[in-house]
Amino acid sequence: MAHEHAHDDAHGHDDHAHGPDKGIMRWIKTTNHKDLGTLYLFFSFTMFFIGGLMSLVIRAELFQPGLQFVDPELFNQFTTMHALVMIFGGVMPGFVGLANWMVPMMIGCSDLALPRVNNWGFWLLPFAFTMLLSTFFLPGGAPAGGWTIYPPLVLQTGNSFPILIFAIHLMGISSITGAINIVVTILNMRAPGMTLLKMPLFVWTWLITAYLLIAVMPVLAGAVTMLLTDKYFGTSFFNAAGGGDPVMFEHIFWFFGHPEVYIMILPAFGIISSIIPTFARKPLFGYASMVYAVASIAFLSFIVWAHHMFTVGIPLAGELFFMFSTMLIAVPTGVKVFNWIATMWGGSMTYETPMLFAIAFVFLFSIGGFSGLSLALAPVDFQYHNTYFVVAHFHYVLVPGAVFSIIAAIYYWIPKWTGRMYNETAGKWHFWLSSIFINVTFFPQHFLGLAGMPRRIPDYAVQFTDFNMVSTVGAFGFFVSQFIFIFNVLACCYGWFGRTRNVSNQVWEGATGLEWSVPSPAPYHTFEDQPLVGDDGMPVHGDAVAAAAH
């Protein structure tokens, strides 16, 4: 991992007192936002790979009815751990890595506000996930009660239970430190002229995401602490025998859980809002409405949680309230989708790999949004609840949604990070194979769910066989396609297509924003002297700066 992108070029840094350390200690001790961004992204890749392998075990088992490869207990462990690893290890650190790299470069400051906290926040994660994954080797195995950790089922977990709780606490602390860091940076360290309503959408969405994290991760920490004391210290928060109520856990969990799903999609909205204007060569349509839409989505996310639990027996008035408040979210989300389309309308479009992934995001995320609207209908949800329709829905918003946006972001910004252009042909292959296989994997799951196949079950009735086989083939195809991506990323980092770094500062013809005003690769320290930001969001140079200063 100790490659040194951006630093074996000998020129340009002699005037800086401190460059990166050499060797492994550079990565352990680093407080540099670019190094930590890289670490976060490599960590996220590793977790996507591990979580992906788990999903292949699940899909292999579901290729045919009956039990072939794993026993039901191990199957449940894989479904539970797949979700925890992908959510807390893959998607969230992926977005934090992108924020680390891009937020300071987009608002024109030299680093995040709390660099040492940043280092700590990252290094908690490898420990948290080593602990979590080690539970597979404990007597009783890994947690198997689903990632939603509902009591009383989760309280039957064996030795791995306290480790699960402690790992969730560590992940929570890591997320909270990252979020605080980002808020403090954005609020206090913007370059002169970078007013709030001039910030790139990626910075805006991350600011709001960070507030969501600060608001709900402590609630999750509280909920899992209550689980811990229920199991070991004789409290009865969720124990009906002692006057508690297991349904209350679901309320507390989803009070965290619903904002959490927006934590996993709002930064994606920011990425797509950066990429589409670049390749449409037009400014983003409806910038202010985009900002207000994100803020509305964030607000609504706090008052819709019980749509995850329509079937627990909430009163009719509650079903109606949560149904209509949920459907209301379609309005700001629709504003965003229409704005992206309006940005592309009449633009001089080109279809480089990041743009392809961005367009696929708009289309496929909308499909996930529509199945979400179906699920929001309380009477319909009684039929869909806990079926594969739900699995299809949230994988459509998370894989061609969140994950595609992370992939698009990496293709979009990696020339800036490494100074080398990725291989466009390989990128196109990666895009088309990913887009086809992801639909092959998850589209049939809609039909399985509508036909009544329950989720989290290792075996199924024979009439579901065909669609399951198609889905499994798609999953393996998608997994294998990602090796093209890994190859492309590593090729950029290590210069497998030649050592030359010949990318211009702007990289993309239509790109605007502060990050495109620094050299490619971005030097280890950028914006040590803050630029003055003009109305177009670009630095004002030379005489103009002097003139503005006086």
Place this chain on the structure above:
Amino acid sequence: MAAEPESPEQNSDRRTRRYTTAKLLLVVAGMFGFGFALVPMYNALCQLTNLNGKDKGMLVSSNVQEHEDDSREVTVQFLTTVNGGRVWSFAANQAQIKVHPGKLYTVMFTAKNEEDNAVVGQAVPSVVPWSAARHLHKTECFCFTQQPFAANEEKQMPVRFMLDPDLPRDVNMVTLSYTFFDVTQLAQSVSKPKS
């Protein structure tokens, strides 16, 4: 790091950053507390709206005045469940009875400890429909306290209850459900610090 003297400007920058950080940490602490505050809020809301079929009157004895309304007849059904399906056999002596609102009735439940060691049980009541919960009053119930059982002991346990005449007119069947929980460990861990 290099010890460069800081300008007053940098100093004030650092102070604003610390101030923002401290504010955000307060929010974190507040939200951690809010998670726990949801517990009493949830219970209060449940009692206010009779959510979950739980009412204050379900768990404590209430004083009631009998004033029978024999023009109405309501069926009361009794459901019994043992959590986890072990430890006890537990059933109502009659599956259902017909009652007049405003009159006290006594029904008997039988529970037998099928284990060879002493256990402590706690019954948790629930009423369907929820609109009936606040109109069901109990002067005596085995669910008011924990029930100790000797090894293989069988107990007859009474419930004395009344539906008040304000029961909504559209309710003609009320289901009273009891779930028996094994609280042997819970009872020990609670009583230990006291002794």
